[in-house]
Amino acid sequence: MRSVIDIHGGAFMLGHSRMVSLPQISDCLARGWIVLVPNHRLCPAVNILEGPMQDIRDLLSWIQDGHLDNVISSRGYCADLDNIAAFGTSSGGHLALSLGFDVPKPVKAILSLYGSVHFADPAWRIPLPHVAKKLPSDLTPEFLNKIYDEYPVPTDSSVSLEGQTEAGTGKGPDFSKPRDAFAFTQIASGTVIDVIYSSKDDPGMARIDPILNVEDGFPPTYIVHGMADTMVPIGLSRALLQKLKDHGVRCGMTEVPDEEHTFAAMMEVGSKTWWLQREGFDFLEQIIGKGHGA
Template identity: 30%
Template sequence: METITQPYKLINGNPLLADLHWQNDSPTINGNGHPIALILHGGGLVIGAKEIIPYAQMTYLTRAGFLVVIPNYRLCPQVSAFEGPITDSKDCLLWAIQNADSLLAQTDAADAYRVDSEKVAVMGHSAGGGLALTMPNQSDLPVQISAVLDFYGAKYLDHPSYHEPHPWYTNIVVSWDEGYANHVFEGPQVSFADPYLGTETPPPRDAWLTSHLKNGTWLNGVVQDGNLARVDGTTGFSKTYPPTMFVHGISDTFTSCALSERAHKQLQELGVTTEILLVPGKDHMLDLTLKEGDQEFLDFVVPGLEFLVRHVGLPV
C-alpha cells in the first residue's frame, strides 16, 4: 500500500491534512479507473484523528481497488459540528474528487493508476459513521455518493438518549470543574487529539467531552446552534439516498443498535438498497482492533467493505 499526506484545506493559514492510500496493481471499475473511499474517524467530534482508522480496513479497500482518503477535520467544541467536522469532511471529498489524479501523478503511483471520480463511497465509525451519513445530503458535491457504510454511527439526533446523562459515564467518571474543562476553547483550533488514557486529571478537551456526556449536554455542546437537522444524516433519507449498510453490535452500550435498525427500516420503506449486520455480543468500537486474518474481521467487517466494493462496481 502506498501513502501520501497532503493538506486539503487551509484555515487561517493552518493546513488540514488528509492521508491518501492506494495500491498500484489493484482492480479498476471496468478498466475506467479507481473509485474513492472517504473514511471518517470517530471520537464524539471532539477527539480523534485520521490515524485511528483501522489499518486492516484501509489495506482491504486499497487492495480491492479504492483510493482511500482519510482526513483530519476541525474538532468541536472550538467549532460547531456543521462548520467543522461536516464542512471539512465534505471539502476533503470535493478536494479529492478534483485533485486526486494530479496529486498521484506527482508520486510513485503507477502511470496506469487513474481515479474514477464519478464513483465515491463514504464510511465512518461512531461519530464518523454519523458524518458519513450526512455526505449524500451535501448539495454542492459534483457527484452522487455511490454507497455508504456506517459502523455504529450517531443518527436520529432528536432521540432522548442524546439529551440525557449517558449511562456509560454516570457511574464511572468523576465530574470536572466547568471552568477547567472550558479551557478547551483557548489556544489554536485543533484538528487532531489523541484520547487521554491516563489516570490523573485529563486535558481540558477530554474533561469537556466526558463531563458533557455525563451531563447529557454533549450533543447541544457540539451542535451549538440547536439545528440538529443539518447535522443528522437521517434527515436526508429519501428514495434517492444511496445504497447504505449498517454494522452495529447488539450489546452496544454507547449507541443503541436500535437506531441502526430504525435507519435500515426507514431506508427499506423508501425503496433504498440497504443491509444491516447486527453483531451478537459486541459493544461499541467492535472492529477497531481486528486484523485481516481474524475470524471476526471476516465475519463482521468484510461484509461491510464488500458492500462498498459491489456498489461502486469493483469486482468482488
C-alpha cells in the first residue's frame, strides 16, 4: 500500500497531530493510501533543524526501514516503500518539503499547502498588526520566556494556527499559557525565524530552507496557496514554483481565490475551495498511484 505523511501546521511552535483536516484524511483513505499523522518536537526550546525536521525525517526512515510493514503486516497489508508521499499545511508544508532533500532516500512526491519557504525574503520580518491586536497588553518577557522551561520539549500544544483548540471549540489561543502567548507574539512581531533557528552557523539558512535545496532530481512537488494569505504571502510559493521549474522538477500550483492562511481546516467539503485544493492530492495520485483496493 502507498503511504502519505500528513504534517500539521503551527509556525513550528504550536499544534499537534489531531489538528489536521479530517476531510483531507478521508480523501486520502478513499484513494487507498495509508495515512501517517505525526507529532514532532515544538520550537523554540529545540531549533527547527534538530527538532521538527529531524523528527519528520526519522519517521520517513522508520517507514523505509520496514517498521511500518511490521505494524500492518498482521492485518494483511504490505507497505510500498517506493511510493511514499508527504503533505502538510503551513509549517507542515515546509516539513513535507524537507523530506525532499538531505535525506538518504527522498519521498516520491510532495504537496505543500501554503508552506513556509524562502526565509531570506523580507516578508518574514514584517510585523502583522492584525495578529498583534489580538494580544493582551500585559505580556512580559519573563512570562513569555517560561516557554523555555518546558521539559521535556513538548510535542503538542492545545491550539494551532488553523483555528482549532484541544477541546474543538475553535476559540483560538489562550494567552494565559506561555506557549500560546509566545508563539503569537513572534508571529505578530515578524520574529518567528529568529526564535526557531539561529543563523550564526548557517547564515544563509541553507540547511533549513527548501527553496535553497531544490535541484535536479528533487521530488515532484505541488503547491496550493490562498491568494488572500496575509501570514505566508503567496509570492513565496510562486518563487518556489519558479525554482522547481528552473530545475526541471515536475510541479504545479493551484492558487485559491479569496482564501487566507490556514483555510484547509475550515473549508467545506464540496465547496470551490475544496475542489481546488484537491488538485494537489490528484497530483500526488498521479505520482504514487492509488492504493490497494482503491
